[in-house]
Amino acid sequence: MRTLYHFWISPACRKVRLALGEKGLKFDLEIEKPWERRHELLARNPAGDVPVLVDENDIVLADSQAICEYLEETYEDVPLLPKDRIDRAETRRLVGWFDRKFFFEVTDNLVEEKIMKRLTKSGTPNTAAIRAGHHNIHYHLEYITYLVERRSWLAGDNFSYADIAAAAQLSSVDYLGDVPWEQHPTAKIWYARAKSRPSFRSILADNLPGMPAPSHYADLDF
Amino acid sequence: MRTLYHFWISPACRKVRLALGEKGLKFDLEIEKPWERRHELLARNPAGDVPVLVDENDIVLADSQAICEYLEETYEDVPLLPKDRIDRAETRRLVGWFDRKFFFEVTDNLVEEKIMKRLTKSGTPNTAAIRAGHHNIHYHLEYITYLVERRSWLAGDNFSYADIAAAAQLSSVDYLGDVPWEQHPTAKIWYARAKSRPSFRSILADNLPGMPAPSHYADLDF
Numbered sequence: 001m002r003t004l005y006h007f008w009i010s011p012a013c014r015k016v017r018l019a020l021g022e023k024g025l026k027f028d029l030e031i032e033k034p035w036e037r038r039h040e041l042l043a044r045n046p047a048g049d050v051p052v053l054v055d056e057n058d059i060v061l062a063d064s065q066a067i068c069e070y071l072e073e074t075y076e077d078v079p080l081l082p083k084d085r086i087d088r089a090e091t092r093r094l095v096g097w098f099d100r101k102f103f104f105e106v107t108d109n110l111v112e113e114k115i116m117k118r119l120t121k122s123g124t125p126n127t128a129a130i131r132a133g134h135h136n137i138h139y140h141l142e143y144i145t146y147l148v149e150r151r152s153w154l155a156g157d158n159f160s161y162a163d164i165a166a167a168a169q170l171s172s173v174d175y176l177g178d179v180p181w182e183q184h185p186t187a188k189i190w191y192a193r194a195k196s197r198p199s200f201r202s203i204l205a206d207n208l209p210g211m212p213a214p215s216h217y218a219d220l221d222f
Numbered sequence: 223m224r225t226l227y228h229f230w231i232s233p234a235c236r237k238v239r240l241a242l243g244e245k246g247l248k249f250d251l252e253i254e255k256p257w258e259r260r261h262e263l264l265a266r267n268p269a270g271d272v273p274v275l276v277d278e279n280d281i282v283l284a285d286s287q288a289i290c291e292y293l294e295e296t297y298e299d300v301p302l303l304p305k306d307r308i309d310r311a312e313t314r315r316l317v318g319w320f321d322r323k324f325f326f327e328v329t330d331n332l333v334e335e336k337i338m339k340r341l342t343k344s345g346t347p348n349t350a351a352i353r354a355g356h357h358n359i360h361y362h363l364e365y366i367t368y369l370v371e372r373r374s375w376l377a378g379d380n381f382s383y384a385d386i387a388a389a390a391q392l393s394s395v396d397y398l399g400d401v402p403w404e405q406h407p408t409a410k411i412w413y414a415r416a417k418s419r420p421s422f423r424s425i426l427a428d429n430l431p432g433m434p435a436p437s438h439y440a441d442l443d444f
Binding site for chain 2: 008046047059062063065066067069070073074086088089090092093095096097100101143169
């Protein structure tokens with residue numbers, strides 16, 4: 001059976017969960033706490049992080065984008081990249097935007113400080129970082145608004161890895177209740193459409209004991 | 223004419239310069255200082271960073287990995303990814319390793335603190351970050367050693383985007399004279415082989431007035 005080693009709040013892991021779900025591929029989820037540096041994790045991925053996907057035939061894959069490109073080349077029935085190579089470049093540009101720019105400007109400032117530091121007992125939240133995350137998220141929601149005012153989905157006519165990368169980041173931050181949806185109604189409509197897809201179900205069911213999600217988190221009609 | 227907007231010390235830009243060079247594609251280089259946030263740069267890439275490649279027919283591309291994947295799909299004569307999809311995933315895993323892990327653990331700590339803060343007049347170098355960069359680089363050179371003891375090049379039999387991503391990072395740090403080559407002779411031999419390739423020539427010719435490279439930087443027989 002296909003197994004995804006993941007940590008539930010990690011946006012990179014959520015990206016792969018969404019990709020597998022969109023492609024209709026069944027998988028088991030195994031929770032991995034990368035900070036425990038388990039020998040088995042390091043053997044599968046010397047970088048010591050998740051996601052790690054063990055596909056059929058024991059093929060071991062690491063790095064969320066390497067996994068997504070592999071899934072695209074291996075399971076072609078449900079494409080998550082456009083056919084045209086210029087459209088593909090545009091989609092990958094946006095994947096890079098959310099995987100890195102959004103992550104470092106927003107997710108890392110909020111999820112790392114508010115959740116990960118508590119779980120890993122690695123210090124107190126940095127309030128300047130949290131303030132920066134709250135400030136920066138508006139710019140990204142404005143960019144999403146700009147894109148979906150011009151296109152059906154973020155990278156063009158079809159739901160793609162760009163939407164998956166963006167929704168993965170936003171869903172992590174939304175678990176904290178830190179996405180100012182009301183101030184960005186167009187971005188909210190896009191997210192509601194993404195969130196309604198069956199691939200999103202397991203992510204909306206995530207719940208950490210002692211750290212519950214806000215009530216709108218799993219609500220499709222939020 | 224194809225034009226690459228770049229900043230000379232940026233490893234992401236060096237990665238694209240090497241990719242274009244390996245594929246035998248001619249290009250003009252235009253220096254862009256992203257911190258000046260020129261209107262023309264933002265119009266081409268809303269993320270406001272480099273590299274930005276304007277390919278033939280005025281196709282505008284941003285994000286180093288999106289550009290590299292586009293080049294691979296467009297100019298197929300000189301492949302920089304293997305044919306097999308599992309080998310491709312391994313190559314992309316290593317690209318991710320050097321683009322992100324090496325960058326944040328090493329390059330960002332050294333190049334950002336020692337060069338970029340001076341150029342952008344954005345504060346004094348953080349000595350703790352510099353110490354971390356000097357500490358972390360050993361682990362990465364050991365990983366390169368581990369790989370090339372088992373393979374001809376980092377990802378397998380052939381020179382690939384994995385070697386390009388790694389050499390791009392290391393060349394930026396090497397400009398500072400901060401790579402402890404003598405303690406990692408196997409990694410040094412791999413880098414000497416990479417550095418001898420014609421695609422490397424323009425990178426070895428880089429020289430910032432007032433901030434010269436150490437003498438071994440451009441020496442193929444260092």
